[in-house]
Amino acid sequence: MARVSIDTWAPPAFRPIMMLVGGMLLALSAAMLIPAAFDLFARNEDWRAFALSSAVTAAFGAGLVSISRTKLAGGLTLRQAFVLTPLTWLTVALFAALPLYFSDYAQLRDSFTNAFFEAVSGLTTTGATVIVGLQDAPPGVLIWRALLQWMGGIGIIATAIAILPALGVGGMQLFRTESSDRSEKVLPRVREIATAIVSLYLGFTALCAVAYWLAGMTPFDALAHALTTISTAGFSTHDNSLGNWTTPAVHWIAIVGMLAGAVPFVLYVRLFQGQLDTLRNSQVRVLFGFLAVVIALMSLWLVSSERYELGDAIRHAAMNVVSVVTTTGFASTDYGAWGNVAVGVFFGLMFVGGCTGSTAGGVKIFRYEVMARLLHSHFLHLLYPRGVFPRSYAGRALPDDVVASVVVFFSLFFVCYSVITIVLMAFDLDFLTSASAAVSALSNVGPGLGPIIGPAGTFGPLPDPVKWVLAFAMLLGRLELFTVLILFMPRFWRG
Amino acid sequence: MARVSIDTWAPPAFRPIMMLVGGMLLALSAAMLIPAAFDLFARNEDWRAFALSSAVTAAFGAGLVSISRTKLAGGLTLRQAFVLTPLTWLTVALFAALPLYFSDYAQLRDSFTNAFFEAVSGLTTTGATVIVGLQDAPPGVLIWRALLQWMGGIGIIATAIAILPALGVGGMQLFRTESSDRSEKVLPRVREIATAIVSLYLGFTALCAVAYWLAGMTPFDALAHALTTISTAGFSTHDNSLGNWTTPAVHWIAIVGMLAGAVPFVLYVRLFQGQLDTLRNSQVRVLFGFLAVVIALMSLWLVSSERYELGDAIRHAAMNVVSVVTTTGFASTDYGAWGNVAVGVFFGLMFVGGCTGSTAGGVKIFRYEVMARLLHSHFLHLLYPRGVFPRSYAGRALPDDVVASVVVFFSLFFVCYSVITIVLMAFDLDFLTSASAAVSALSNVGPGLGPIIGPAGTFGPLPDPVKWVLAFAMLLGRLELFTVLILFMPRFWRG
Ligand SMILES: [K+]
Ligand SMILES: [K+]
Numbered sequence: 001m002a003r004v005s006i007d008t009w010a011p012p013a014f015r016p017i018m019m020l021v022g023g024m025l026l027a028l029s030a031a032m033l034i035p036a037a038f039d040l041f042a043r044n045e046d047w048r049a050f051a052l053s054s055a056v057t058a059a060f061g062a063g064l065v066s067i068s069r070t071k072l073a074g075g076l077t078l079r080q081a082f083v084l085t086p087l088t089w090l091t092v093a094l095f096a097a098l099p100l101y102f103s104d105y106a107q108l109r110d111s112f113t114n115a116f117f118e119a120v121s122g123l124t125t126t127g128a129t130v131i132v133g134l135q136d137a138p139p140g141v142l143i144w145r146a147l148l149q150w151m152g153g154i155g156i157i158a159t160a161i162a163i164l165p166a167l168g169v170g171g172m173q174l175f176r177t178e179s180s181d182r183s184e185k186v187l188p189r190v191r192e193i194a195t196a197i198v199s200l201y202l203g204f205t206a207l208c209a210v211a212y213w214l215a216g217m218t219p220f221d222a223l224a225h226a227l228t229t230i231s232t233a234g235f236s237t238h239d240n241s242l243g244n245w246t247t248p249a250v251h252w253i254a255i256v257g258m259l260a261g262a263v264p265f266v267l268y269v270r271l272f273q274g275q276l277d278t279l280r281n282s283q284v285r286v287l288f289g290f291l292a293v294v295i296a297l298m299s300l301w302l303v304s305s306e307r308y309e310l311g312d313a314i315r316h317a318a319m320n321v322v323s324v325v326t327t328t329g330f331a332s333t334d335y336g337a338w339g340n341v342a343v344g345v346f347f348g349l350m351f352v353g354g355c356t357g358s359t360a361g362g363v364k365i366f367r368y369e370v371m372a373r374l375l376h377s378h379f380l381h382l383l384y385p386r387g388v389f390p391r392s393y394a395g396r397a398l399p400d401d402v403v404a405s406v407v408v409f410f411s412l413f414f415v416c417y418s419v420i421t422i423v424l425m426a427f428d429l430d431f432l433t434s435a436s437a438a439v440s441a442l443s444n445v446g447p448g449l450g451p452i453i454g455p456a457g458t459f460g461p462l463p464d465p466v467k468w469v470l471a472f473a474m475l476l477g478r479l480e481l482f483t484v485l486i487l488f489m490p491r492f493w494r495g
Numbered sequence: 496m497a498r499v500s501i502d503t504w505a506p507p508a509f510r511p512i513m514m515l516v517g518g519m520l521l522a523l524s525a526a527m528l529i530p531a532a533f534d535l536f537a538r539n540e541d542w543r544a545f546a547l548s549s550a551v552t553a554a555f556g557a558g559l560v561s562i563s564r565t566k567l568a569g570g571l572t573l574r575q576a577f578v579l580t581p582l583t584w585l586t587v588a589l590f591a592a593l594p595l596y597f598s599d600y601a602q603l604r605d606s607f608t609n610a611f612f613e614a615v616s617g618l619t620t621t622g623a624t625v626i627v628g629l630q631d632a633p634p635g636v637l638i639w640r641a642l643l644q645w646m647g648g649i650g651i652i653a654t655a656i657a658i659l660p661a662l663g664v665g666g667m668q669l670f671r672t673e674s675s676d677r678s679e680k681v682l683p684r685v686r687e688i689a690t691a692i693v694s695l696y697l698g699f700t701a702l703c704a705v706a707y708w709l710a711g712m713t714p715f716d717a718l719a720h721a722l723t724t725i726s727t728a729g730f731s732t733h734d735n736s737l738g739n740w741t742t743p744a745v746h747w748i749a750i751v752g753m754l755a756g757a758v759p760f761v762l763y764v765r766l767f768q769g770q771l772d773t774l775r776n777s778q779v780r781v782l783f784g785f786l787a788v789v790i791a792l793m794s795l796w797l798v799s800s801e802r803y804e805l806g807d808a809i810r811h812a813a814m815n816v817v818s819v820v821t822t823t824g825f826a827s828t829d830y831g832a833w834g835n836v837a838v839g840v841f842f843g844l845m846f847v848g849g850c851t852g853s854t855a856g857g858v859k860i861f862r863y864e865v866m867a868r869l870l871h872s873h874f875l876h877l878l879y880p881r882g883v884f885p886r887s888y889a890g891r892a893l894p895d896d897v898v899a900s901v902v903v904f905f906s907l908f909f910v911c912y913s914v915i916t917i918v919l920m921a922f923d924l925d926f927l928t929s930a931s932a933a934v935s936a937l938s939n940v941g942p943g944l945g946p947i948i949g950p951a952g953t954f955g956p957l958p959d960p961v962k963w964v965l966a967f968a969m970l971l972g973r974l975e976l977f978t979v980l981i982l983f984m985p986r987f988w989r990g
Contacts, residue, residue: 378903482877
């Protein structure tokens with residue numbers, strides 16, 4: 001993880017950025033050998049697409065590294081860090097789309113738009129798919145989609161811990177730790193935490209895969225779904241997602257796995273270090289409390305509207321509510337057919353999001369907590385204009401600049417959401433499809449609502465320009481808006 | 496206009512509140528004699544309903560005043576002002592519904608829900624109607640609906656100038672003037688401004704009525720529409736609103752009238768006093784600039800989609816865009832049938848609103864200006880973490896507490912909008928109907944979008960509980976959220 005120094009505002013020095021992007025591409029090219037192996041093993045000719053892409057990616061990566069070899073001793077400047085983050089994600093997504101585009105699989109090879117959409121949707125852990133008939137897709141394509149989501153998940157944890165707090169965007173400065181603080185240089189400690197998190201991530205995935213397998217999935221399905229569960233990402237190997245398995249155990253395993261992925265990963269590390277007060281973490285408690293209330297109400301509604309018996313009602317409510325709130329996007333059934341009120345609730349849930357520092361996307365719990373603090377102190381101030389009402393969060397004072405960052409994040413989120421919705425409607429999509437696609441892409445949920453892109457549908461029929469807009473929205477949301485939008489400020493590029 | 500002192504936080508002294516509410520009821524009972532006269536003149540038996548209601552209202556008003564006779568020398572306490580505002584509006588709306596409920600008119604007499612909805616929609620200048628077949632409604636009912644909107648319009652100007660700034664809600668403290676400032680006691684000056692504004696309001700209405708008449712309306716239609724144009728309120732005497740008149744002049748008069756009503760009325764006073772720099776008022780310039788851009792784009796779309804010739808395209812675009820942005824709610828045609836992109840744009844426009852201190856509702860221009868200042872300074876701060884970027888508005892420093900108020904207003908607006916949308920969906924209304932009804936009621940626009948409540952529809956078919964929810968939303972939005980919501984804080988009622 002790169003250290004960011006916010007003291008300097010140097011002219012654009014792209015050398016270190018190119019070197020880091022090149023390194024990422026080398027890692028990506030190595031990852032492409034995994035689906036190649038799967039296809040080889042299944043005697044599927046597609047292994048050539050992955051091998052070719054791996055070679056191309058490796059060549060580009062090696063080229064970038066060799067022409068930009070430099071030392072990162074001084075860390076990155078603020079501007080470099082701002083450029084690095086979206087550039088890395090975009091470049092990796094472009095190269096990740098190559099094997100899909102080169103493959104023999106008819107639904108992707110004919111259209112770079114579809115290949116890129118699928119790659120971005122994977123890497124950003126969104127999980128919206130253009131494919132119909134997943135069960136007939138070659139194993140290499142399926143495992144590559146799952147792998148992209150898994151790598152995207154660990155990538156966003158790293159970004160949220162190491163980069164965003166130092167950039168001070170969206171209130172993330174609240175989570176400045178030793179690993180991102182500009183004033184300290186405890187690199188060994190950073191490495192230690194990073195190693196711990198990656199090990200945990202691997203461990204959780206393995207556990208999840210074994211559990212799915214014991215619950216009745218094939219080893220391949222178990223692995224593919226484990227990769228996309230812990231990363232709260234949501235790609236499946238079947239069109240009807242987890243609805244393909246009727247064993248309740250599969251759904252409960254998914255619920256536990258998605259929740260595990262939506263919790264800040266540093267908390268696990270602290271818990272393993274014996275810091276038991278971690279269990280009282282504010283974000284986690286609010287998330288679980290909120291989920292409990294919504295699942296209870298939704299179960300009641302499902303029972304009272306005679307859609308399910310109590311047990312099934314609780315399972316389907318828990319599965320799909322947890323899926324949307326953690327921004328995973330799995331579905332155990334077509335909840336879009338649960339009636340208008342359910343559509344309204346699921347639409348609203350797409351604006352919630354999981355915890356910061358996890359693989360979950362969306363607005364995220366801590367921002368709602370900060371807004372609640374602001375509202376509370378404001379109403380007190382209205383009643384007692386001369387009173388002073390300090391705000392605090394997690395036992396510490398809540399700085400005004402964090403509140404301002406969070407407020408600006410909300411505003412930007414709603415601006416982006418509104419603009420994308422209207423752009424989609426300009427392509428003659430209906431209101432529910434446009435609005436739900438916009439928030440689903442921005443929050444990296446995956447499925448939308450309505451007749452086309454609902455939990456039982458796919459993004460395939462949408463016009464190509466809409467797919468590019470949504471792919472942009474996924475990156476925008478995944479990188480917490482600011483890091484992308486700031487690049488559109490002319491002043492950013494001036495001296 | 497009552498002076499508000501924010502220094503005291505006294506125990507609930509309802510005496511002055513009851514006296515002021517009683518006074519309002521007396522004024523309302525006098526106003527009821529106008530529709531009574533119209534019905535008498537038209538030899539319609541409905542005059543009895545108005546006469547009876549007038550008597551009942553007068554009796555209640557006189558009773559309240561007599562049991563609470565007190566001196567207002569000390570002004571109102573903060574808490575009294577908070578209670579007074581929603582209580583007055585609610586009481587007046589309840590009594591204003593009486594003649595509609597007592598009338599012989601079949602669409603209103605059978606249901607107090609319908610009568611109350613129509614009265615609240617009138618008084619809050621919303622203009623959503625439950626009636627089908629307006630052209631057959633008795634003249635008394637039609638003129639009472641128009642009169643309610645006209646009185647509601649001047650009522651909200653008074654509230655926005657005299658009460659809200661002193662309460663410090665929603666950033667309105669930015670508009671503290673001599674008339675509302677706690678530290679000065681220039682009551683003659685207040686009276687002078689109030690008289691000037693009321694005279695202007697009367698004058699604009701008369702001008703508008705004459706213009707409509709000259710353009711071909713009957714004197715009755717001209718009067719009824721003038722009353723609801725200047726108040727940006729939108730009740731019509733025909734189901735197809737201003738689409739009933741095909742003369743372009745009628746639409747252009749409406750456009751000018753709606754714009755006149757959406758501009759802060761104190762600006763006219765200042766202009767008449769010779770302060771020509773008033774013309775550079777920031778809110779007004781942003782409003783007109785924004786309208787110009789949207790109307791131009793919408794006209795282009797109408798021409799390019801071959802719906803209208805250029806001239807008609809500009810007229811219909813201007814008419815309906817101005818109608819929605821100024822929260823009037825007139826329609827020159829069913830713009831809900833202009834295709835998905837138009838639906839998206841009109842939906843978005845309902846979130847804009849006119850200028851503060853006018854009769855227009857909605858979020859309002861100055862709040863967007865304040866948010867833009869916040870976003871701008873925040874992005875600069877991201878680029879230059881050590882820089883200091885003071886915010887200013889209209890040439891003066893923009894205090895942090897105003898920014899906070901505006902931010903809280905936006906949050907509350909979106910919370911209310913979301914909750915109301917989901918409540919409406921719980922009554923099995925579709926997403927577009929629910930969402931557009933919610934924002935239309937909160938912003939006091941009037942018509943919604945979709946098959947039921949679009950510009951060509953009515954709110955009549957909605958279930959009764961939905962009508963009550965929307966009536967509440969209209970009052971909530973009209974009184975700028977805070978003044979209503981604060982009454983739900985338990986602490987407000989404690990010592
Ligand atoms: K997802
Ligand atoms: K209106």
